[in-house]
Amino acid sequence: MARIAVIDYELCKPSKCHRECIAFCPVNLTGGKAIEFDEARRKPVIYEETCVGCGICVKKCPFKAISIVNLPDELEKSVIHRYGRNGFKLYGLPVPREGRILGIIGKNGTGKSTALRILSGELRPNLGQVDGTTPSWDEVIRRFRGTELQNYFKKLAEGSIKAAHKIQYIDLVPRRVKGTVRQLLEKADERGIWRELVKELGLEKVLDRDIRQLSGGELQRFMVAAVLSKDATLYLFDEPSSYLDVRERVRVARTIRSYAPNNSYLVVVEHDIAMLDYLSDYVVIMYGEPGVYGIASKPYGVRAGINHFLRGYLPAENMRIRSEPIRYTITATPSETTLSLKTYISWSKLTVSLNGFQLRVEEGELHEGEVLGVVGPNGIGKTTFVRVLAGELKPTEGSVSKPAGTLKVSYKPQYVSPSLFGEDKTVEEVLAEANKSVLAPGSWLNVEILRRMRLDRLLDRRVGELSGGELQKLAVAVALAREADIYLLDEPSAYLDVEERLAVAKIIKRLTEARGAAAIVVEHDIAVQDYIASRIMVFTGTPGVEGHAHQPASLFDGMNTFLKELGITIRKDPETGRPRINKEGSFLDRLQKRLGKYYYIPRPGEEEKEGEE
Incomplete structure (x- = not known):
């Protein structure tokens, strides 16, 4: 061994x-x-x-x-890189293919970013040597003799591969570059297509805005445009859907597919499995022990690879990567959610005016044991609605009804900063204030929240020292740890990897059942909403100007309304039940639009063939 x-x-x-x-x-x-x-x-x-x-x-x-x-000793033959003695070790590499889009999925800390750096030439693999010597390119090429990567590394060594990299943490960009969006895109453009990209990505209104004044979603679209405008051989996109709503995610995916050169290599790391499915031609799964070692799987077809990942078993490697599979619900015929008679909270028709923005909300109610999913584009009033229910904002018209003196609300805001908890407090102190049983070894909350979200490794750290992702996990953990009747969670999956997103979704689902509580979840990840939502509340309107919140509807009807508004069709995979976005103009896309079934659930026994699009 x-x-x-x-x-x-x-x-x-x-x-x-x-x-x-x-x-x-x-x-x-x-x-x-x-x-x-x-x-x-x-x-x-x-x-x-x-x-x-x-x-x-x-x-x-x-x-x-x-x-x-x-x-196993055999694995040592495929060691690619190690970060010094007693450092992280990477085994195997994803294999990019010319003219095709490689999708990479896996936990944070299993080597995805290291693999991207090696493929781009930013980091020369040391083949596991930690004595300070760096292998020559000839040694690296010999290691990959007889594989697809041999020719790739030859090109990399010769300098014939030029990489354009969309980094994961886009908030670092305004610190390194200065200027307006127009100036920076003109400077970055090497293919003469920056104006087309601006139109495709909806950046016309921010062209003359300083880059430091862009929102997260605007900065993400700017970075995608800047990378695509480069005349490169290899295009790397690390989490291109962060900060974007569903409409913007699909728009970015379409743009990447349309504007990447046909003879280029293209690699995408993405934690939204619906978007990864939509964008990729084939996938590689990164697995292992986060921070300790990572292994790149063999390439799989998109549908098969993501399904293997959800099942937790990789047949080509004969490897189990998760103790239990992740299963989505497959309902053959849409039906209304069975709700208890107990109503936790209700609201009349509401009007909320805030800084020139107006939100109109139709009447509705929230029941015991229910998870209400809230969907809609950015800037449409979803967070405003949550803040009204949380009591942070008062409506100009209408009212919110709660049981007097009995309702406890736990709120996780969209944007989290260290000051929310106190920068000098440790993670352990913050969690203890929320619920001491989270820290009790063997308790249900300890297993589900502390260990599954890997916060047990951060207990001694001060809040002010945490990264954005660690701070987000802490905020979610604190909100879920509190004893409450209603959990209001605004974008709980932001910064989390796919395993953590599904773990959080599972915790929310179990909490509402075990505690007899209810939850309202604002979330852009379609797969997460599909996994946890009992009903859906759709927001429409003009972002930044006015919003309209529809009445809560069944999962089927709510998703159908939402997707019709976006012009997107989704079918559920018959094996795992996960949602799959149809490629625009494909046979299924045209068929579902013609039938008015934008959210399609397969009939029992119905089969789906790989590549039927």
């Missing part, structure tokens, strides 16, 4: 634990040396050659900074 020993030096605090990992190592106690303290680095070092993999140091570390994993 090959042994991987990884120390997370951000979590490791040897001055606070008296170096128990070293003192209790059985190899050290017998006169050997499996772990020692490096005085120069002021950190411990594990020697994998002598480590027996007993796991005692893992249990003794109070900060969960040490991970030891045993893997």
